[in-house]
């Protein structure tokens with residue numbers, strides 16, 4: 001993973017936690033053991049979010065019509 005990709009994952013994780021009204025640590029505590037966790041589209045400028053499987057890296061974004069939704073736990077490097 002390049003530094004740019006790591007930064008992108010960190011900022012997407014921040015955006016996702018914010019969308020759910022939590023800080024990143026609260027957010028990960030809340031969803032770490034769930035069977036369906038929030039995910040976010042990884043395309044620049046898209047903030048589409050959806051509940052996905054915890055290990056999902058290629059979930060469908062209904063806005064972009066691409067397989068670009070990644071789970072919060074993948075973003076956080078927990079899986």
Ligand SMILES: [Zn+2]
Pocket residue numbers: 041042043046047048061062063064065068
């Ligand atoms: Zn999207």
